[in-house]
Amino acid sequence: MKNELLDKGIILPSGEIGKDKINLVAGAITQPFAEMVWVMTGGDMETINRLHSTLP
Numbered sequence: 001m002k003n004e005l006l007d008k009g010i011i012l013p014s015g016e017i018g019k020d021k022i023n024l025v026a027g028a029i030t031q032p033f034a035e036m037v038w039v040m041t042g043g044d045m046e047t048i049n050r051l052h053s054t055l056p
Contacts, residue, residue, distance in 0.1 A: 009021050010022070037051060
């Protein structure tokens with residue numbers, strides 16, 4: 001598993017996490033999730049604020 005992470009640049013040869021790769025993955029997931037929440041709540045800001053305070 002570690003070689004696959006190294007090959008993809010997720011773990012750097014120094015053992016550090018490749019922050020650029022993690023940011024790309026997080027950004028690719030966050031936007032569709034936020035859009036789905038917006039649509040599912042009908043833009044209800046109270047629900048969105050409750051969800052925001054729940055997630056780290």
